[in-house]
Amino acid sequence: MLTNTDVMKFLTAWELLHETADEGLKAAIARGEQTTQGQMASDRGAFVDGLAAMIDAKKEVLKDELTNGTDASLTEEDSPAIQAVTELRFEVAELRGRLESMGAALDAIAAKL
Amino acid sequence: MTMASHSDSFSRAHRIRRARRRRQIVRVITKRWWRAAARARFGFVPLGRRREIFAQQLREAFEELGPAFIKLGQLISIRPDMFPPQYVFEMENLRDAVTPVPLEVMRPVIEGDFGRPLEELFASFDPEPIGSASIAQVYRATLRGEPGETYTPPTGAALPTGAELAVKVIRPGSEATITADIAVITPLVNALNRIPALQRFNLPQLLSEFSESLASECDLRIEGRVSDRFAFDFRDDPYVMTPSIVWPLSSKNVLTMQYVEGWTLGHAREAEAVGVDARFLATYGANVFMKQVMVLGRFHADLHQSNLLITPDNHICYLDFGIMGTIADDQKEAIAQVLAATVYADAKRAIDYSAELGLVVTHDKQPEVIDQVADLMGRTFSHMPRDVRGFAMGFLSIMNEQRVSVPRGFGLLIKALVVVEGCAQMVYSDIDIVDAAKEFTTELVLTHMLRPARLYARIPRAIDAAMAELIG
Numbered sequence: 001m002l003t004n005t006d007v008m009k010f011l012t013a014w015e016l017l018h019e020t021a022d023e024g025l026k027a028a029i030a031r032g033e034q035t036t037q038g039q040m041a042s043d044r045g046a047f048v049d050g051l052a053a054m055i056d057a058k059k060e061v062l063k064d065e066l067t068n069g070t071d072a073s074l075t076e077e078d079s080p081a082i083q084a085v086t087e088l089r090f091e092v093a094e095l096r097g098r099l100e101s102m103g104a105a106l107d108a109i110a111a112k113l
Numbered sequence: 114m115t116m117a118s119h120s121d122s123f124s125r126a127h128r129i130r131r132a133r134r135r136r137q138i139v140r141v142i143t144k145r146w147w148r149a150a151a152r153a154r155f156g157f158v159p160l161g162r163r164r165e166i167f168a169q170q171l172r173e174a175f176e177e178l179g180p181a182f183i184k185l186g187q188l189i190s191i192r193p194d195m196f197p198p199q200y201v202f203e204m205e206n207l208r209d210a211v212t213p214v215p216l217e218v219m220r221p222v223i224e225g226d227f228g229r230p231l232e233e234l235f236a237s238f239d240p241e242p243i244g245s246a247s248i249a250q251v252y253r254a255t256l257r258g259e260p261g262e263t264y265t266p267p268t269g270a271a272l273p274t275g276a277e278l279a280v281k282v283i284r285p286g287s288e289a290t291i292t293a294d295i296a297v298i299t300p301l302v303n304a305l306n307r308i309p310a311l312q313r314f315n316l317p318q319l320l321s322e323f324s325e326s327l328a329s330e331c332d333l334r335i336e337g338r339v340s341d342r343f344a345f346d347f348r349d350d351p352y353v354m355t356p357s358i359v360w361p362l363s364s365k366n367v368l369t370m371q372y373v374e375g376w377t378l379g380h381a382r383e384a385e386a387v388g389v390d391a392r393f394l395a396t397y398g399a400n401v402f403m404k405q406v407m408v409l410g411r412f413h414a415d416l417h418q419s420n421l422l423i424t425p426d427n428h429i430c431y432l433d434f435g436i437m438g439t440i441a442d443d444q445k446e447a448i449a450q451v452l453a454a455t456v457y458a459d460a461k462r463a464i465d466y467s468a469e470l471g472l473v474v475t476h477d478k479q480p481e482v483i484d485q486v487a488d489l490m491g492r493t494f495s496h497m498p499r500d501v502r503g504f505a506m507g508f509l510s511i512m513n514e515q516r517v518s519v520p521r522g523f524g525l526l527i528k529a530l531v532v533v534e535g536c537a538q539m540v541y542s543d544i545d546i547v548d549a550a551k552e553f554t555t556e557l558v559l560t561h562m563l564r565p566a567r568l569y570a571r572i573p574r575a576i577d578a579a580m581a582e583l584i585g
Contacts, residue, residue, distance in 0.1 A: 014311030
């Protein structure tokens with residue numbers, strides 16, 4: 001049977017886990033920011049620290065977007081179908097350009113005849 | 114006089130011209146070689162400095178010998194895989210500025226390609242060129258048409274009648290002159306290639322690539338198509354632009370495009386005076402380069418000060434798409450990994466991933482090479498702004514000394530990165546492009562790391578490791 005003590009223990013463990021993870025993340029962000037300022041770390045942990053610092057910086061942008069409702073991370077234009085159509089439109093326009101240039105060359109030849 | 118004797122006298126005159134040109138080339142090269150040898154105290158200065166002296170004299174000899182050699186030098190400047198870095202970086206300083214020929218000489222080229230008088234093709238055409246190089250000259254003109262008419266280019270906004278244009282025209286005879294010079298130097302290059310010390314430069318191959326690139330550079334339609342593709346690739350980018358091509362007025366010898374007003378990088382302060390954020394644009398240029406290489410797989414490989422403009426409406430305008438580098442899809446990730454490892458100063462990882470790009474360091478050399486690269490990273494990246502040029506020079510020198518062959522694409526990439534840094538620092542000398550590279554490569558490497566297939570393959574091992582850490 002689940003007791004109040006069990007729930008408290010679970011929540012305490014949950015809180016401790018978060019606190020430890022948060023401290024670890026903050027330390028990584030601090031190390032990452034130091035690396036950005038020119039201090040080098042020559043192990044692979046540097047990548048994780050750099051990433052943590054970047055994520056921290058992006059968090060502020062996300063906060064701003066959520067507050068102002070300006071999230072533009074995914075637009076309708078990102079859909080593969082629309083991208084394919086846009087690409088095809090460009091190819092047609094490019095082909096038209098080639099035809100226009102060829103047309104001019106043909107006119108030049110015709111003028112010489 | 115019979116036909117045969119006409120032909121005999123022509124070929125005799127041709128042979129005499131070639132022999133005279135060959136003697137001139139040999140004389141200039143020999144003169145410069147002796148000058149370099151004297152300045153290098155006949156070999157008594159250190160190797161690096163000696164190479165710098167010889168490279169400078171070779172560059173000056175190329176400038177003295179004219180268009181074919183200037184183009185050859187430009188080719189050397191993008192081949193760090195073949196030549197020592199001192200030569201590669203010295204050739205950047207080649208000046209391809211020649212005295213313009215009058216419009217009356219150029220007029221037949223334009224009119225011949227379109228079969229109409231110049232006055233019928235353009236509403237106005239300024240006879241004074243705004244640029245003059247060994248292969249082409251550039252003029253200003255305006256678009257002809259009825260009032261209210263527009264031309265819609267494949268990319269970019271429609272151009273109204275009267276729009277300002279830039280018209281690039283191939284100089285008559287330039288291709289033939291360069292081809293004649295190639296014919297003259299081919300036997301000399303073959304003779305030089307028999308010298309064992311020069312064989313590793315593979316000069317005949319360079320010459321053959323030179324002939325191919327010349328053919329492509331002398332067909333301006335190719336440049337126009339590349340420019341359109343670039344404009345399309347960056348169509349949604351708020352800070353990048355390239356001039357729209359006017360195809361009905363473009364041909365093999367003529368490329369007509371929108372005229373873009375702007376400042377070259379050396380005049381960025383003037384742009385700032387009217388409110389342009391030049392510092393931001395200079396840093397942003399590094400991001401544009403990363404996107405070209407690691408996302409699109411094709412990049413502008415001929416960037417220099419005069420191929421970039423800062424526009425009054427806060428854009429970077431890319432010009433002159435004569436030389437493009439391409440990256441295969443399967444190499445983009447490896448490039449991102451090498452760059453990420455470099456910006457995070459992880460020499461071992463950089464060397465490991467370089468192997469996927471064809472730069473293979475044999476097992477026995479690996480510890481020494483990794484130590485040397487790590488030491489180089491320490492020297493060039495430990496102060497701000499980090500010195501990408503110094504790193505590239507040092508890296509290529511290490512590979513040169515260790516006799517590790519650098520693949521062409523890898524060399525081109527390193528060189529292009531150095532040029533990007535040079536362009537950014539021309540605006541502000543303290544701009545650190547490694548910061549831009551860091552953010553871009555970190556995001557890209559993370560995207561590769563989080564691919565579902567990769568995660569699926571690695572999750573069992575990750576859980577094992579986590580369990581071992583928690584329980585063990």
